Amino acid sequence: MKSINSVVTLDRVDGIAILRLDSPPVNALGLALREGILAGIAAALDGGARAIVLICEGRTFCAGADIAEFGKPLVAPLLPEDQAAIEASPVPVIAAIHGTALGGGLELALACHYRLAVPSASLGLPEVSLGLLPGAGGTQRLPRIVGVARALDMMTSGKPVSATTARELGIVDALAREGHLLDDAIAFARKVEGASAPLPRVRDRKVADTPEEAAAAIARLRQQQPRLFQGFKAPGHICEAVAASTLNDFEAGIAEELRLFQDLLASDESAAQIHAFFSERAVSKVPGLGKEVAARPVKATGVIGAGTMGTGITLALLAAGFTVTLVDRDAEALRRAAARVEKTVLDQVAKGRLNEDAAKAQLARLTLAESVESLADADLVIEAVFERMALKQQVFRELDAVVRPGAILATNTSFLDVDAIAAVTSRPGDVIGLHFFAPANIMRLLEIVRGKAVHGDVLATAIWLARKLGKLGVVSGVCDGFIANRLMARRGEAADALMLAGASPDQIDRVMTDHGFPMGPYRMMDLVGLDVVGWDRENSAGRTVQEILCEAGHWGQKTGSGYYEHASGTPVVSSATLAAIDTVRAREGISPRPIGDDEILSGLLDVIVNEGAKLVEEGIVYRAADIDMALIAGYGWPVYRGGPMFWGDAVGLSGIVERLKARIAQGQPITLSPLLERMAAKGQRFVRA
Ligand code: 3HC
Numbered sequence: 001m002k003s004i005n006s007v008v009t010l011d012r013v014d015g016i017a018i019l020r021l022d023s024p025p026v027n028a029l030g031l032a033l034r035e036g037i038l039a040g041i042a043a044a045l046d047g048g049a050r051a052i053v054l055i056c057e058g059r060t061f062c063a064g065a066d067i068a069e070f071g072k073p074l075v076a077p078l079l080p081e082d083q084a085a086i087e088a089s090p091v092p093v094i095a096a097i098h099g100t101a102l103g104g105g106l107e108l109a110l111a112c113h114y115r116l117a118v119p120s121a122s123l124g125l126p127e128v129s130l131g132l133l134p135g136a137g138g139t140q141r142l143p144r145i146v147g148v149a150r151a152l153d154m155m156t157s158g159k160p161v162s163a164t165t166a167r168e169l170g171i172v173d174a175l176a177r178e179g180h181l182l183d184d185a186i187a188f189a190r191k192v193e194g195a196s197a198p199l200p201r202v203r204d205r206k207v208a209d210t211p212e213e214a215a216a217a218i219a220r221l222r223q224q225q226p227r228l229f230q231g232f233k234a235p236g237h238i239c240e241a242v243a244a245s246t247l248n249d250f251e252a253g254i255a256e257e258l259r260l261f262q263d264l265l266a267s268d269e270s271a272a273q274i275h276a277f278f279s280e281r282a283v284s285k286v287p288g289l290g291k292e293v294a295a296r297p298v299k300a301t302g303v304i305g306a307g308t309m310g311t312g313i314t315l316a317l318l319a320a321g322f323t324v325t326l327v328d329r330d331a332e333a334l335r336r337a338a339a340r341v342e343k344t345v346l347d348q349v350a351k352g353r354l355n356e357d358a359a360k361a362q363l364a365r366l367t368l369a370e371s372v373e374s375l376a377d378a379d380l381v382i383e384a385v386f387e388r389m390a391l392k393q394q395v396f397r398e399l400d401a402v403v404r405p406g407a408i409l410a411t412n413t414s415f416l417d418v419d420a421i422a423a424v425t426s427r428p429g430d431v432i433g434l435h436f437f438a439p440a441n442i443m444r445l446l447e448i449v450r451g452k453a454v455h456g457d458v459l460a461t462a463i464w465l466a467r468k469l470g471k472l473g474v475v476s477g478v479c480d481g482f483i484a485n486r487l488m489a490r491r492g493e494a495a496d497a498l499m500l501a502g503a504s505p506d507q508i509d510r511v512m513t514d515h516g517f518p519m520g521p522y523r524m525m526d527l528v529g530l531d532v533v534g535w536d537r538e539n540s541a542g543r544t545v546q547e548i549l550c551e552a553g554h555w556g557q558k559t560g561s562g563y564y565e566h567a568s569g570t571p572v573v574s575s576a577t578l579a580a581i582d583t584v585r586a587r588e589g590i591s592p593r594p595i596g597d598d599e600i601l602s603g604l605l606d607v608i609v610n611e612g613a614k615l616v617e618e619g620i621v622y623r624a625a626d627i628d629m630a631l632i633a634g635y636g637w638p639v640y641r642g643g644p645m646f647w648g649d650a651v652g653l654s655g656i657v658e659r660l661k662a663r664i665a666q667g668q669p670i671t672l673s674p675l676l677e678r679m680a681a682k683g684q685r686f687v688r689a
């Protein structure tokens with residue numbers, strides 16, 4: 001065996017060259033691999049190879065270009081040079097694929113003369129998730145194999161296909177046996193080496209679709225999936241590149257692809273999405289908590305409180321394979337919860353997302369109970385009773401007395417002090433906050449709230465659980481509202497101040513949806529219920545617009561009106577809201593002025609960045625990127641804008657500080673984060689390089 005460089009080796013079996021790539025963890029096509037492939041192909045040919053098998057070590061075939069290189073000057077040889085060397089090879093080059101052939105990895109394979117894959121492999125072009133398009137010939141080669149419509153689907157969804165599907169589509173030439181990839185690739189090489197016909201190259205094929213057919217397919221896609229294109233730049237560019245492939249001039253198509261790729265690579269959208277890619281992986285890393293800290297085993301779970309959240313949490317646990325004992329002291333609540341669980345699971349079957357056996361198995365894992373005694377053997381109990389400290393403490397005392405030692409006791413509290421809850425138990429180290437977002441079976445964010453006393457392995461278990469539930473676990477320290485709700489509370493206050501100053505609720509909501517949020521603060525309040533967040537029924541004094549609306553029974557969508565009137569299909573700001581705004585303005589002596597959209601945007605977002613800076617300086621988060629991921633996963637912050645700290649870096653921290661100071665001077669109850677001020681003064685950034 002010959003070392004080509006640190007990551008590529010060359011072997012020979014009966015005249016067949018085996019080029020092995022070994023760059024852990026995912027064989028991303030960084031400079032060393034690109035150099036190694038180029039030199040390896042040359043060495044194999046110099047050595048008189050009759051065929052070349054390209055195969056990867058470790059868990060996967062190449063997972064794409066090395067994303068960490070983006071944003072830096074690219075160093076030759078680039079991937080197209082490797083591909084050109086492969087296509088120019090006088091002997092067949094065979095890609096032998098296991099794991100995932102993604103992005104540049106699949107593009108490398110598409111330049112090979114043949115592709116072989118084990119059935120468990122998957123193949124795809126996920127660049128769109130990074131705000132990019134396949135930039136190494138993928139937009140030109142894939143349509144030549146699968147046609148325009150399928151290629152568009154794969155590239156705009158970014159979803160990989162299984163090796164078996166890839167075989168049916170012709171992306172893969174043959175399937176190999178699981179565990180025998182190399183043997184089968186060598187056998188395949190023997191079959192094709194020395195064939196008299198010219199070597200097959202994807203680039204030499206013609207795209208079956210005409211430019212008119214491509215245009216029709218693109219129009220269909222835009223019509224069927226408009227949201228793919230909203231705010232995202234890459235899908236439109238992918239369409240343009242694929243359209244270019246139908247002119248059947250390969251080199252011209254590649255040039256067009258490169259132009260479009262470079263445009264995306266320089267875009268803010270892509271920078272934001274690449275930031276989200278790395279941040280998503282960073283959030284699960286807890287400083288000081290190494291791999292040696294094992295998660296506690298969890299199989300049997302309990303949920304106490306069968307209301308909105310308890311039911312959603314139960315659904316999430318069942319779907320992930322746990323058994324669940326759902327406890328409520330109210331038999332009617334239990335009955336409602338069981339009915340909702342059953343309906344949701346059966347709806348999944350009706351929509352074809354779940355098969356009947358799996359649905360039955362999920363429902364069979366649920367037990368209902370009226371007493372905490374039933375939770376004695378649970379490995380993990382999640383509490384979701386009413387948001388009242390005395391009640392939660394009482395429930396935790398009961399759990400502490402009943403549940404086996406070593407089990408984890410979690411609270412889903414939104415705002416209460418997790419330390420004060422833990423303190424009433426004999427095992428504060430086993431108590432943790434698991435803050436789900438409604439609907440808990442759907443929303444991706446899970447805030448993991450670490451109290452002062454929490455044991456490392458309890459934290460590790462929570463991080464493991466988040467992954468198992470398919471959620472993004474973000475660790476937060478104890479504070480009022482933790483990460484996402486604390487930030488959004490500041491946005492709500494800023495929105496109210498601007499509403500009184502002259503903006504209308506629908507203008508404010510529109511500015512937020514234009515920025516890419518699924519809805520603005522007032523539509524959201526109407527959905528959640530004005531009575532649920534920020535209204536203290538006992539102490540309501542009719543001082544705020546929300547209090548006035550609540551007292552008059554305008555609680556949002558569920559009562560037919562809140563900030564908006566929901567009677568007709570399109571919500572309109574209600575006359576009650578306008579009157580309430582007038583009342584508060586008159587009392588506070590505010591004469592309304594016209595407010596521009598820009599003032600609303602910065603007004604609502606600057607305070608989030610300011611509060612985010614406080615989370616960093618208070619040590620509530622480990623890193624600023626955690627804040628970005630919490631708002632992307634928990635509040636639908638548009639991923640192509642990268643989250644609030646990324647946004648703050650992009651618009652400039654010093655501008656934010658200046659604007660906040662101006663608002664403070666006007667008497668707004670904002671306190672400036674010293675960290676933000678310092679960083680702005682030094683020209684530093686939170687998350688952008
Ligand atoms: N470049 C650089 N690093 C990468 C990478 C890539 N393409 N893919 C994964 N990594 C890193 C991750 O950041 C992570 O690093 P860490 O351990 O320091 O956090 C490590 O590899 C392991 O990744 P995961 O934790 O995601 O491992 P999984 O086993 O869960 O998933 C995977 C493996 C399915 C390959 C997943 O990592 C993935 O989807 N990767 C990205 C694939 C992708 O988007 N490829 C396209 C790249 S763009 C491109 O190719 C452009 C071309 O068209 C020119």
Ligand code: NAI
Binds near residue numbers: 307328395
């Ligand atoms: P809910 O009012 O829908 O349900 C609470 C349930 O707890 C009721 O069924 C009640 O019968 C039961 N319960 C009360 N005391 C009990 C006891 N001693 N023993 C057993 N059951 C008892 O409340 P919801 O909205 O589900 O909220 C629950 C918790 O989740 C609260 O702490 C809330 O702050 C938090 N939360 C709520 C979110 C939401 O959007 N609703 C989002 C995230 C967290």
